Amino acid sequence: EDQVTQSPEALRLQEGESSSLNCSYTVSGLRGLFWYRQDPGKGPEFLFTLYSAGEEKEKERLKATLTKKESFLHITAPKPEDSATYLCAVQAVEYGNKLVFGAGTILRVKS
Amino acid sequence: DVKVTQSSRYLVKRTGEKVFLECVQDMDHENMFWYRQDPGLGLRLIYFSYDVKMKEKGDIPEGYSVSREKKERFSLILESASTNQTSMYLCASSTPKSGANVLTFGAGSRLTVL
Numbered sequence: 001e002d003q004v005t006q007s008p009e010a011l012r013l014q015e016g017e018s019s020s021l022n023c024s025y026t027v028s029g030l031r032g033l034f035w036y037r038q039d040p041g042k043g044p045e046f047l048f049t050l051y052s053a054g055e056e057k058e059k060e061r062l063k064a065t066l067t068k069k070e071s072f073l074h075i076t077a078p079k080p081e082d083s084a085t086y087l088c089a090v091q092a093v094e095y096g097n098k099l100v101f102g103a104g105t106i107l108r109v110k111s
Numbered sequence: 112d113v114k115v116t117q118s119s120r121y122l123v124k125r126t127g128e129k130v131f132l133e134c135v136q137d138m139d140h141e142n143m144f145w146y147r148q149d150p151g152l153g154l155r156l157i158y159f160s161y162d163v164k165m166k167e168k169g170d171i172p173e174g175y176s177v178s179r180e181k182k183e184r185f186s187l188i189l190e191s192a193s194t195n196q197t198s199m200y201l202c203a204s205s206t207p208k209s210g211a212n213v214l215t216f217g218a219g220s221r222l223t224v225l
Contacts, residue, residue, distance in 0.1 A: 041219075043115070099214075102153050103152060
């Protein structure tokens with residue numbers, strides 16, 4: 001069973017069309033949930049860390065939220081430059097200090 | 112402004128060859144990691160190191176080894192490359208001062224084993 005599942009696998013949006021990406025996890029003892037952005041041909045780039053249910057973080061058009069079993073990355077009025085693969089990862093007690101990554105959501109924003 | 116440098120962006124090797132992937136970071140980070148990234152599988156941790164000459168196995172260490180002789184350099188070694196090691200390899204570093212899992216990644220090394 002996958003510990004971290006991201007959905008959808010791919011998402012196409014028109015510029016300005018807001019939406020959300022989902023990251024659900026089955027680990028217990030969550031220590032942190034991380035969001036990264038990966039542009040084609042590059043390594044992932046850190047966006048946010050969330051530590052407890054109810055926590056929210058924002059950066060430009062992105063807002064990450066966390067519940068007890070999932071996290072959402074909300075994208076408000078996206079622009080073509082928001083196109084990327086978005087990865088989430090969890091750090092949990094049973095995995096020590098290591099991150100377990102989801103497979104990612106590929107986001108394409110068309111103008 | 113490059114902070115984590117992976118020496119080779121693209122490599123093509125033959126089955127059985129020994130492969131070295133080099134990674135250097137200039138941020139004086141204590142922690143360094145090697146991941147592989149495959150479509151649909153996400154990033155999987157191969158090995159990591161929290162200090163010079165220290166190494167720990169990640170989730171998929173079989174067929175790989177690592178070396179960390181200097182703080183800034185972390186090398187991944189495939190002793191005898193196999194076709195199932197064709198993948199994108201990502202090196203990352205971090206420091207406990209900023210959060211041990213706030214990783215800075217290199218651009219990746221895409222390895223093809225024929």
